[in-house]
Amino acid sequence: MLATTPVRDDERLTPPIRRYLRWMVVSMSMYASLLVTSLFALRKVSDEALLLRAAFGLLPALPLLLVIWAFARYIREADEMQRQIEPQSLALAAMATGIGFMVAGFLGSAGVFALKGNLVAILVLPALLGSYGVAKAVVQRGYAG
Numbered sequence: 001m002l003a004t005t006p007v008r009d010d011e012r013l014t015p016p017i018r019r020y021l022r023w024m025v026v027s028m029s030m031y032a033s034l035l036v037t038s039l040f041a042l043r044k045v046s047d048e049a050l051l052l053r054a055a056f057g058l059l060p061a062l063p064l065l066l067v068i069w070a071f072a073r074y075i076r077e078a079d080e081m082q083r084q085i086e087p088q089s090l091a092l093a094a095m096a097t098g099i100g101f102m103v104a105g106f107l108g109s110a111g112v113f114a115l116k117g118n119l120v121a122i123l124v125l126p127a128l129l130g131s132y133g134v135a136k137a138v139v140q141r142g143y144a145g
Helices: 015-044 050-077 080-109 117-144
Strands: none
Touching: 015 050, 050 080, 080 117
16 A cells, blocks of 8 residues: 655645746736726716726726736746646636526527626626636646546
8 A cells, every 4th residue: 555645735736836826816916906996087087088088997997917817827837737727727617608608698688687788798708717727627637647
């Protein structure tokens, strides 16, 4: 019988993953604070000030650029196996998300429920990230043997 030593969670966190997580926490904290700021500001700005409303409306999107940068950096720094897993996970997540929103569109067109375009647009990224998490678990399992 082979004795195995348990792997601690902090031993699984390679330097690229730690950097990625650090940047994600920073980015998402900025996103949350700018989202709240934007929502409060949009209540105060008149409907006629279209450029100002657009600026406040886009404010929460700025930290999402950091998310893209952090993910690209993580993939660049990851080991060879992770570089195989990540694109497969993203592809599966993109397909699942696309099909899910298409099905929702079909159901909306059939009158099963009402869809609001701005809400649908806002939900695409969270749905993609959620399906990416599931897809990554599935793909990693395939590499585990």
